[in-house]
Amino acid sequence: MSEVLDDALRTALTAFATDDGAALLVALDFDGVLAPLVDDPAASRMTAGARAAVDRIGALAAAHGTNVRLAFVSGRDLDDLALLAEPPAGAYVVGSHGAQTGRATPDGLDSVPLTLTDEQATTLGELTAALDEAVAGRPGAWVQRKPSAAVLHTRQAGPEDTAAAVAAADAAATRLGLEAMHGKDVVETAVLHTSKGEALGRLRRVVAEDLAAPAVRVLYAGDDTTDEKAFAVLGDGDVTVKVGPGETLADQRVTDPEAVAALLGRLADLIEGDAGS
Numbered sequence: 113m114s115e116v117l118d119d120a121l122r123t124a125l126t127a128f129a130t131d132d133g134a135a136l137l138v139a140l141d142f143d144g145v146l147a148p149l150v151d152d153p154a155a156s157r158m159t160a161g162a163r164a165a166v167d168r169i170g171a172l173a174a175a176h177g178t179n180v181r182l183a184f185v186s187g188r189d190l191d192d193l194a195l196l197a198e199p200p201a202g203a204y205v206v207g208s209h210g211a212q213t214g215r216a217t218p219d220g221l222d223s224v225p226l227t228l229t230d231e232q233a234t235t236l237g238e239l240t241a242a243l244d245e246a247v248a249g250r251p252g253a254w255v256q257r258k259p260s261a262a263v264l265h266t267r268q269a270g271p272e273d274t275a276a277a278v279a280a281a282d283a284a285a286t287r288l289g290l291e292a293m294h295g296k297d298v299v300e301t302a303v304l305h306t307s308k309g310e311a312l313g314r315l316r317r318v319v320a321e322d323l324a325a326p327a328v329r330v331l332y333a334g335d336d337t338t339d340e341k342a343f344a345v346l347g348d349g350d351v352t353v354k355v356g357p358g359e360t361l362a363d364q365r366v367t368d369p370e371a372v373a374a375l376l377g378r379l380a381d382l383i384e385g386d387a388g389s
């Protein structure tokens with residue numbers, strides 16, 4: 113499978129895996145990266161290749177004395193993400209673009225409760241009502257409810273209904289003083305300020321403390337516009353991977369979840385000391 117990785121990416125992975133005392137944080141988006149995009153978010157599943165590769169990195173992270181950590185960083189609700197991603201014990205799990213955090217244990221997810229202020233809860237109610245109104249009578253458009261956000265989905269809607277619903281979602285966000293994030297056939301608006309970039313910054317600090325490491329290098333793979341905020345905070349020594357087409361701040365690119373699986377497999381080989389191609 114290694115031919116799906118270009119020379120620049122293979123070189124970047126070799127440098128990333130260099131055993132120099134730094135900790136390695138492998139942080140992965142879910143939808144479009146480990147799991148192909150599908151019409152029904154509840155039906156989303158990792159590819160078999162991605163599952164095997166994630167479990168391999170998870171096993172490396174769980175091994176005694178390892179300097180590796182695994183994280184899932186997604187826009188999904190935390191419980192939804194944990195249900196679908198089935199994170200190996202020890203993996204960090206970040207949902208709602210950073211608003212929700214947890215860590216997988218052998219007994220399930222150990223998570224930090226998310227609470228909204230009364231004002232935020234009221235705003236979320238108004239936002240959700242506006243989106244419900246926006247999709248009424250527009251076949252294929254629907255509203256996903258999350259603990260701190262509401263999401264307009266338009267993957268199955270026609271172009272005119274999509275345009276009208278998106279315009280209404282943008283107008284609602286503006287009226288409520290919120291930021292509408294435009295992703296792949298979604299407009300997501302949260303009542304808490306957060307981003308995957310902030311989440312990765314926090315994770316880097318947590319991993320440094322956890323492993324008492326002098327430095328933490330981060331590999332992050334993402335496919336959507338919200339992942340650009342993660343790419344933006346990464347720098348020297350880190351590896352940024354855009355999955356699929358489109359403009360990006362990432363330094364590397366792969367085509368799809370199968371290529372992500374190949375990437376993770378190659379990384380596991382390098383960490384295990386088997387650098388043969």
Ligand SMILES: O=P(O)(O)OC[C@H]1O[C@H](O[C@H]2O[C@H](CO)[C@@H](O)[C@H](O)[C@H]2O)[C@H](O)[C@@H](O)[C@@H]1O
Pocket residue numbers: 141142143144148149150151152153154156185186187188189256263265267295296297298300336338
């Ligand atoms: O950060 P991610 O893990 O990429 O999550 C971003 C959004 O993912 C989900 O929507 C996307 O995947 C769906 C299932 O494949 C697809 O139907 C939708 O069009 C995609 O945008 C999820 O439903 C959203 O809540 C996440 O924010």
